[in-house]
Amino acid sequence: MNSATASPALGLLLDVDGPIASPVSRRIAIPAITRDLVALAEVGIPLVFNTGRSDAFIRDEVVVPLIAAGLPRGARVHGVCEKGASWFSIGPEHGPGGMSEVVVDESLAMPADFSAEMDALVTGDYADLVFFDHTKRAMVSIEQLTSVSSADYLARQRGLDERAMEALVTRGFGVRRLDDVRPDAQGDVQWRIDPTIISTDIESVLLGKDRGAERALELLADDGPLPLSWRTVGDSRSDYAMADWLHAHGHDVAHVDVRPADGIPTTPYPVLTSASELIHDEAGAEFLAGWVADVRG
Structure with a gap:
């Protein structure tokens, strides 16, 4: 259990393809993204990657760069893969690979x-x-x-x-x-x-970004207090299910859409898009940089 008792001001629930990894190269193509994710984790912002990708993909394309960039021990960082079918924790305390044992709902x-x-x-x-x-493993x-x-x-x-x-x-x-x-x-x-x-x-049909959000909160409840507010980030209409689930369960949330060309639905929570009209990982990098600036005051 994390020793911190104060609830973090912010938590991030992040799709990977689009906002974090380039949909062209399928890798983190903007170095500032990794740097800023580590900076947020260092000040206690919980990060959960909620993705349809496999744990092997997240290990190679997200965990390895985060560990190399200096992700600290005890950071509240987790992965929920295959839309809630598998999950694990991330950090150097979990060994050379930077990941805990993967749990799978067979x-x-x-x-x-x-x-x-x-x-x-x-x-x-x-x-x-x-x-x-x-x-x-499941999909x-x-x-x-x-x-x-x-x-x-x-x-x-x-x-x-x-x-x-x-x-x-x-x-x-x-x-x-x-x-x-x-x-x-x-x-x-x-x-x-x-x-x-x-x-x-x-x-x-039991899988989805809403199931992933539920798994994410279960993981975070085991290592410290839940955030006071959330930002969910995605590039498709199905990613709105993260914010839908959080809102339905009483959490303060705004959704970041990094590819709003599909159309922004009517929601009971705010929807944010790039002020510079950037999309995909360029928009993701813009928002991460803004959140780093906010927490550093």
Whole structure:
């Protein structure tokens, strides 16, 4: 348990792709982002990465840079991956890798035979477009190759998603595509297809950024007092679920949208966008720099 008794003024719940990592390179491309994350952690601001990415991706692309940049022992930093299916703590006190043991909710994992079929489909028909993410423990994720243009990927993404839906319906499952307004394919919906600008996630309907927010607060409750207010940060409409959950459970929150071109929904909490009209990780860097300036007075 953290020895601090005062509640931090601010807590950050951060999507990774977009606000932290470049959606082009899939890495932290702006060094100031890592520097400012460490600076916030040093003054006791809790940071939780709430992402659809795997723990292996977060280890390589987020944890390693944070440790190298001097993340202090005892900082309140955690990772919630695969939209709430796995979670862990981050810091040098957890050994050379900088991560505690990963906890996985196996009850939320996709059927193994479906995962194998999607892996074979990618290898056979879509190897020029995407790759199958073998580091996922619960979800099935199929991601755009960095050598493929966004336009080429998006032109074929829908067809790949339809193949995944057919494979699930054939098995007797209820499934829907997250951005589809048509009726659900069959019966009670158990699985969801969630397309993003660089990938498609196929997952349990019990997973989501709201489930990730719930996991995040459970982790923080174990190491100290909860923040007085929150900023959630994301680049897609599904990321608003973080702020939705926090607001519904009585927390003061504002959401930062680093890609507002999708449209800003009506919300009961403030929505913030870049004053400089920056997007993605450039907008994320702008907000982080502002929060560092605020806490340093």
